[in-house]
Amino acid sequence: MSSFSQRLSDAILRTKTPLVVGLDPRLENLPKTYAPLVNGNIWDQAQAIREFCYWVIDVVADLVPAVKPQLAFFEELGPAGTQALADVVRYAREKQLLIIGDGKRGDIGTTASAYANAYLGVHSPWGMDSLTINPYLGVDTLQPFVQTARQRAAGIFVLVKTSNKGSGDFQDLIMRSESAAAETLYQRVAAELNRLAHEANAATDTYNLCEIGAVVGATYPQQLVDLRERMPKCWLLIPGFGAQGGTAQDTAGGFHPNGLGAIVNSSRAILYSFDPDDHSHGWVDAVRQATHNANQQLRDGTPAANL
């Protein structure tokens, strides 16, 4: 199997878009057609989010390179929900979509290895292509994920500068340093990721990008430009486009001039683009149209025009 980065680059060049559709199945927002299941027991509810995600996958499979299931919304429904997650991931893979598991996992030593194994390992029962990771615990806790990703041609996206309003509480703190240059916590994390991306055994693709990625919010466009520069070989996964207020132009700084190097996630603005009072299956057309619109915005407003 070719490297995660190569598969991602190829899929972006094929679909001519860096758009990732976030699968955030929220019971309270599902189309009215699912009301009987939503009002049922927890297994019915899990069936509702499973079917909803299947439909979304059907709609977007030819239009985008990847989907990003948000694990929280599946875990909210207990074992029934996690079974739905496994089914949704399998379905998306059958449709040739790459899977970015948004779990923001992180732990020490053999526990980190267990998470890496769980989501990225050769025998992963979830079968994801990549996983989002939280770096707070330190660089040694990233290693098991990096190792597993390299063994299995998978990828990771480490939180660097997140899209929420309070992301500065800790990430923007400036470190005391001997040298003159001020450095924030998120820049320090970025420096470590850049180091990992330059290791001899990094799985670099034909576009000089590798399996180490970073999460940087569209809501911080200037930091995006800065971080693009600090991590030239890393993919940037950019949330915050759409419902959170980031525009296509805000994401532009995350790309290399060839249109690669960044993927842009949209969840709510695509999934819940339909009229909530519509009781028909017409919601599927709204999702298709919203995906087309997001693609067009990214092609108009970013270097994705060059894909």
Add this chain to the structure above:
Amino acid sequence: MSSFSQRLSDAILRTKTPLVVGLDPRLENLPKTYAPLVNGNIWDQAQAIREFCYWVIDVVADLVPAVKPQLAFFEELGPAGTQALADVVRYAREKQLLIIGDGKRGDIGTTASAYANAYLGVHSPWGMDSLTINPYLGVDTLQPFVQTARQRAAGIFVLVKTSNKGSGDFQDLIMRSESAAAETLYQRVAAELNRLAHEANAATDTYNLCEIGAVVGATYPQQLVDLRERMPKCWLLIPGFGAQGGTAQDTAGGFHPNGLGAIVNSSRAILYSFDPDDHSHGWVDAVRQATHNANQQLRDGTPAANL
């Protein structure tokens, strides 16, 4: 229902120990009696970890106040494993043990709410009493967990200074500050937790402890003393005792003089205390003995002597 902190204090006073048994079911370490299941398919393997955890719970139920299932080891077995997790949690609750879900979750806005709902909510399908949380994303991302914990008489344990060797990579970085006092990242996180613990609606128990806890490793005894002082109302969950090298004496600084305020986790040193070549059910006795030993060490070496 009384507050999480009150339930925890009461359980500690009843069992006269701050010991928490970590449920880290690793397939490769299970007693030989489980070999047929371990060598089976993934549902068999999930059955092996389920039965193993049931036995451990039976053994420790009268000896300790709480167990801490490590979610990674259940997720490693996919939906079969997460179903086992739900079963194990239910079984432990039936045995009156408090449940600390070790998931180290963290995300923004409504996604954080979904995680809080999933594990701590009124209708939580997992039914845990508390959850470990990663603070990297910022204080606003802790709020949904705090809110849910307060509504549902649950608790949270936020990572502050973790037990791994590399925990200093980011947590120990010193912030540039106008004031003279140097402050590390983990001290800054601790200050925010202390602030949350002093909010008017904090669920303070009769011992002046509340629902906001912090994770601080036994492997950093001096930091433990410092952090005990900085967060007087917060429970400290102390990993790193036993297999990771921390002694009972190393954890002593985490306690208040009355023996409350800290809980000490041991996983491997208790779960895998048996002779790995023993093919009999004798492993259960070894687990019982290891639990007694750990209790004795904590009573001898910490203010838990005063419980």
